[in-house]
Amino acid sequence: xxxxxxxxxxxxxxxxxxxxxxCELDHANPFELLIAVVLSAQCTDNLVNKVTSSLFQKYTTPxxxxxxxxxxxxxxxxxxxxxxxxxxxxxxxCQMLIDDYGGEVPKTKQELMKLAGVGRKTANVVAxxxxxxxxxxxxxxxxxxxxxxxxxxxxxxxxEVEQTLMRKVTKDEWADTHHRMIFFxxxxxxxxxxxxxxxxxxxxxxxxxxRMKKKNAAKT
DNA sequence: AACTCGGGGCA
DNA sequence: TGCCCAGAGTT
Numbered sequence: 001x002x003x004x005x006x007x008x009x010x011x012x013x014x015x016x017x018x019x020x021x022x023c024e025l026d027h028a029n030p031f032e033l034l035i036a037v038v039l040s041a042q043c044t045d046n047l048v049n050k051v052t053s054s055l056f057q058k059y060t061t062p063x064x065x066x067x068x069x070x071x072x073x074x075x076x077x078x079x080x081x082x083x084x085x086x087x088x089x090x091x092x093x094c095q096m097l098i099d100d101y102g103g104e105v106p107k108t109k110q111e112l113m114k115l116a117g118v119g120r121k122t123a124n125v126v127a128x129x130x131x132x133x134x135x136x137x138x139x140x141x142x143x144x145x146x147x148x149x150x151x152x153x154x155x156x157x158x159x160e161v162e163q164t165l166m167r168k169v170t171k172d173e174w175a176d177t178h179h180r181m182i183f184f185x186x187x188x189x190x191x192x193x194x195x196x197x198x199x200x201x202x203x204x205x206x207x208x209x210x211r212m213k214k215k216n217a218a219k220t
Numbered sequence: 221a222a223c224t225c226g227g228g229g230c231a
Numbered sequence: 232t233g234c235c236c237a238g239a240g241t242t
Contacts, residue, residue, distance in 0.1 A: 041238040047228070048237085081227035081236085089239085119239045139237060182237055191235090223242080229235085 002150050006204055007168040010149060013200050014180040017188065030105040030130040031097075032056050034112075037122045038090060043080050051077055062094035062103055089117030107131040120158070128175040136169065137178040138162045141185030148189060150206035 002010070028036065032052070040048045055076060059065050065073060073087045080086070093116045097103055105126065106112055112123035124137035138146075138161050146152050152164040169177050188199060196208040197215075 037237080038239095042226080042236060043228080043238095045237055079227070082225060082238095083227075085225060085239090117239070121238065125237090137237090141237070178237085186237070221242105224240090225238105227236105231232100231234090 001153070002168070002204065004168050007151055007165075008170065010151070010201055010204075011169065011173060011177060011180055014184045015176075017200075018180055018183050028056075030126065031062070033130050034093075034105055034115075034118070034122070034126050035059075035090065037125050038093065038117045039077060039080060039086060041086070041117075041122070042082060047080050051080055062097045065090055065094045066098075086117065092116035093118065105130070108133060109135050124162070125178065128178075132175060134166070134171070134174065136162055136165045136174050138165070139178070139182065140191075141189075142178055142181045144191060145181050145185040145189050148194075148205060148207035149201065150204075 035055075036048060036052050039051065058076065070087060070091065073091065074083050077083045077087055096115055097105065101111075106115075107127065108131075109120075109123040109127040112118050112126055113120065118126075121137050121139050124135040127133035128135040128137065136142075138158050142165075143158060143161050146161050146165060147154050147156070151168060152161050156164065165177060166174065188195065194208075194211075196202055196205070196211050199205065199208060202208045202212070
């Protein structure tokens with residue numbers, strides 16, 4: 001298992017691999033961030049980014065999403081997939097924000113998870129990025145990367161992965177951790193056919209070492 | 221833990 | 232074509 005300084009090294013390397021143009025979502029206000037992350041479920045980020053720029057011009061408050069017919073909102077987000085569920089969820093979510101939170105986005109992940117269409121991952125992203133709350137978002141990419149590198153155990157649950165990460169990452173980088181690991185997992189440490197031989201973290205990667213050994217054995 | 225939801229991207 | 236995707240909700 002990787003110790004704290006090794007994990008820190010991994011995150012430093014991932015930071016350098018991360019493109020200059022940081023995720024625009026970082027700079028959005030909490031409400032826009034929340035909407036964007038809810039929309040991003042099960043579709044790629046650049047697909048969502050295509051929609052959000054025009055979406056956030058048209059809709060700026062929870063009331064705005066409720067002011068138009070459902071069909072109009074569906075049309076506006078149609079191109080990202082799952083738009084029927086997502087548009088309904090967003091309206092439900094906005095209604096809850098108005099009714100229960102005075103139109104503001106709640107700050108803790110416990111409150112965020114009560115909202116429609118907001119699960120553990122979305123709640124953690126919004127809480128940590130927008131409000132600097134103690135949380136690290138874990139999705140399939142983060143989980144895979146953490147397990148391959150040896151940050152946590154293979155059989156750890158999502159919750160255990162999250163807790164291990166919070167133990168091994170310094171507090172002021174919690175908000176950034178999921179962006180780096182997700183990007184690394186999406187474009188380098190891919191689920192299928194990861195290019196381990198070109199990976200800068202190969203020397204300390206548990207799974208990478210195993211794969212390279214296998215590859216060499218197959219050659220000879 | 222397993223299943224469903226589903227449009228677009230990509231090979 | 233067929234498979235996959237920065238998940239969440241329900242059973």
